Amino acid sequence: MFCASPRRRLSRADRSSPLLNKLGCTLAAFVVQSKQFPVARNNCAKTVAVHVAARCALDWKVRCDGKRRRPESLLIMSEESVTDDLEVTKNTPPVATIAEIGRHEGQSVTLRGWLYNSRESGKLLFPIFRDGTGSIQGVAHVKSVTPEVFEKLKGLTQESSVIVTGKVRADKRAPGGYELDVEDVHVVQRVPESDPYPITLKEHGVDFLQERRHLWVRSPRQSAILRIRAEIMRAAAEYFDSNGFIRTDPPILTPAACEGTSTLFPVDYFGDPAYLTQSGQLYIESTALALGKVYSFGPTFRAEKSKTRRHLTEFWMIEPEVAYMDLDGLMELAENFITHVIESVLKNRAPELHVIGRDAAKLEAIKAPFPKLRYDEAAEMLNQAYKDGKLEAPFEYGNDFGSPDETWLSSQYDRPVMVHRYPANVKAFYMDPDAKDPRYALCVDVLAPEGYGEIIGGSQRVSSYELLSSRIDQHKLPRAAFEWYLDLRRYGSVPHSGFGMGIERLVAWVCALDHVRETIPFPRMLNRMYP
RNA sequence: UCUUCAGUAGCUCAAUGGCAGAGCAUUCGGCUGUUAACCGAAGGGUUGUAGGUUCGAGUCCUACCUGAGGAGCCA
Numbered sequence: 348m349f350c351a352s353p354r355r356r357l358s359r360a361d362r363s364s365p366l367l368n369k370l371g372c373t374l375a376a377f378v379v380q381s382k383q384f385p386v387a388r389n390n391c392a393k394t395v396a397v398h399v400a401a402r403c404a405l406d407w408k409v410r411c412d413g414k415r416r417r418p419e420s421l422l423i424m425s426e427e428s429v430t431d432d433l434e435v436t437k438n439t440p441p442v443a444t445i446a447e448i449g450r451h452e453g454q455s456v457t458l459r460g461w462l463y464n465s466r467e468s469g470k471l472l473f474p475i476f477r478d479g480t481g482s483i484q485g486v487a488h489v490k491s492v493t494p495e496v497f498e499k500l501k502g503l504t505q506e507s508s509v510i511v512t513g514k515v516r517a518d519k520r521a522p523g524g525y526e527l528d529v530e531d532v533h534v535v536q537r538v539p540e541s542d543p544y545p546i547t548l549k550e551h552g553v554d555f556l557q558e559r560r561h562l563w564v565r566s567p568r569q570s571a572i573l574r575i576r577a578e579i580m581r582a583a584a585e586y587f588d589s590n591g592f593i594r595t596d597p598p599i600l601t602p603a604a605c606e607g608t609s610t611l612f613p614v615d616y617f618g619d620p621a622y623l624t625q626s627g628q629l630y631i632e633s634t635a636l637a638l639g640k641v642y643s644f645g646p647t648f649r650a651e652k653s654k655t656r657r658h659l660t661e662f663w664m665i666e667p668e669v670a671y672m673d674l675d676g677l678m679e680l681a682e683n684f685i686t687h688v689i690e691s692v693l694k695n696r697a698p699e700l701h702v703i704g705r706d707a708a709k710l711e712a713i714k715a716p717f718p719k720l721r722y723d724e725a726a727e728m729l730n731q732a733y734k735d736g737k738l739e740a741p742f743e744y745g746n747d748f749g750s751p752d753e754t755w756l757s758s759q760y761d762r763p764v765m766v767h768r769y770p771a772n773v774k775a776f777y778m779d780p781d782a783k784d785p786r787y788a789l790c791v792d793v794l795a796p797e798g799y800g801e802i803i804g805g806s807q808r809v810s811s812y813e814l815l816s817s818r819i820d821q822h823k824l825p826r827a828a829f830e831w832y833l834d835l836r837r838y839g840s841v842p843h844s845g846f847g848m849g850i851e852r853l854v855a856w857v858c859a860l861d862h863v864r865e866t867i868p869f870p871r872m873l874n875r876m877y878p
Numbered sequence: 879u880c881u882u883c884a885g886u887a888g889c890u891c892a893a894u895g896g897c898a899g900a901g902c903a904u905u906c907g908g909c910u911g912u913u914a915a916c917c918g919a920a921g922g923g924u925u926g927u928a929g930g931u932u933c934g935a936g937u938c939c940u941a942c943c944u945g946a947g948g949a950g951c952c953a
Contacts, residue, residue: 544903647953750950804952
């Protein structure tokens with residue numbers, strides 16, 4: 348058996364191959380011509396047969412059964428094995444995914460997956476299978492399958508890996524709408540009773556689950572969250588890619604602090620000190636002045652000893668940076684960007700939102716423009732809230748907002764709220780002062796609704812060499828390490844702006860999770876490095 | 879760094895200072911439509927660690943360890 352790389356187009360002759368009919372499966376059998384396996388037009392079944400599995404992923408568009416399909420894998424059987432394998436192919440129903448099982452109603456299919464759970468009622472077995480795309484309940488009656496299959500299924504343990512064949516049947520009682528009447532089962536690996544799968548369908552504590560994160564990701568809820576995360580990352584990159592941005596990723600190993608504030612992870616770089624990046628911002632300011640509109644997308648590291656539901660020590664950030672963009676342009680960019688990501692999740696991950704019990708109506712309300720508040724206005728609201736007894740601590744004008752302040756502010760709106768023009772002295776050294784009143788910085792924080800706090804922080808950057816130079820001195824930053832950054836103001840400096848968005852906080856909000864640890868496959872936290 | 883809470887069976891949790899318990903999981907038995915199935919039975923314990931108070935400590939006290947939430951800081 349050979350694996351073929353699916354680069355060729357199918358010819359008309361392939362599509363009308365008699366093999367399709369011969370094999371009698373809707374999705375899957377083709378004859379392919381190639382130099383490696385020359386075939387005669389009308390005699391191809393004897394030389395090379397290609398079985399295109401029904402699951403999908405590759406870039407082929409195959410026409411069969413009147414519909415376009417995207418086959419996932421294909422096996423080319425050698426000349427010698429054609430006869431035998433054709434028999435096998437005849438007898439093995441096409442591989443299907445549970446997510447798309449409805450296309451096979453009334454037909455026999457092969458599922459490759461795991462046993463999620465098993466119930467039994469006397470002579471009736473109800474094994475529930477999952478395959479990564481979803482789950483489906485199988486039904487096996489002692490009289491409907493061979494005794495061998497019945498016994499195999501009866502003693503099967505949770506999370507054993509199985510290849511199961513059966514007939515798809517629509518059933519009103521089934522949560523997914525379909526059930527599988529089991530015909531045959533092949534147990535790939537059986538989990539032993541003596542050491543059963545640790546994560547049962549009952550409740551578990553946070554610590555227990557986190558110690559077993561490598562298994563926890565199999566649970567329906569965690570899988571759904573990771574699917575939503577993937578969609579958020581895809582849609583985020585898509586927004587910038589399709590709006591003229593060039594992705595330029597900054598280094599992860601850096602010689603010095605980017606912002607001079609956060610705590611960094613030191614690493615030994617051939618005997619010299621180096622640090623894991625806490626932000627790519629300074630570097631993409633450079634590429635923005637080279638390419639105009641750029642973004643970066645990658646992991647960042649903060650060694651702060653924060654243990655809250657909003658913090659990870661390793662998290663992913665997407666950061667756009669645009670030459671000649673001012674703060675107003677940046678705020679518009681941020682709201683359009685978030686709107687696009689939310690729309691994509693609603694469009695492409697509705698089933699997953701349902702699995703995790705997320706109220707989609709709350710996300711449907713997320714449309715640009717977002718409410719915008721000056722820092723002063725927000726401060727006034729917080730003072731009033733304190734007077735009304737809605738906040739425990741009074742807000743001190745001139746400070747940055749605390750977590751309870753952010754939570755209260757964001758809970759006042761049904762969409763993200765943008766707070767801009769903070770006092771310059773509580774913000775980073777690279778933020779441009781407002782020309783109308785230099786006590787304020789041209790910066791913006793985007794606070795997610797429902798109390799999820801800051802998801803975006805951005806600003807217009809200082810473009811004056813003199814100002815930046817004096818700021819670096821004021822903040823007592825190591826000047827030598829910032830010479831290259833000052834060069835950006837020596838040579839063709841322009842106003843420019845950018846923001847950073849933390850992926851995990853966005854995922855936590857979109858999924859309405861209690862904690863960011865569930866938003867990333869393997870969270871890294873203050874007290875957690877395993878697995 | 880500060881602060882609050884928690885640690886008992888594989889898991890989730892009970893137990894007034896007085897015999898160490900339940901549900902789930904595992905094993906065995908029963909059930910022809912179960913939805914975290916159900917019913918019956920069995921096995922399963924150095925109560926985080928080290929001290930202390932007490933006739934007697936899972937329970938009270940001290941220290942430490944581990945975990946969780948919050949503050950600060952941040953995305």
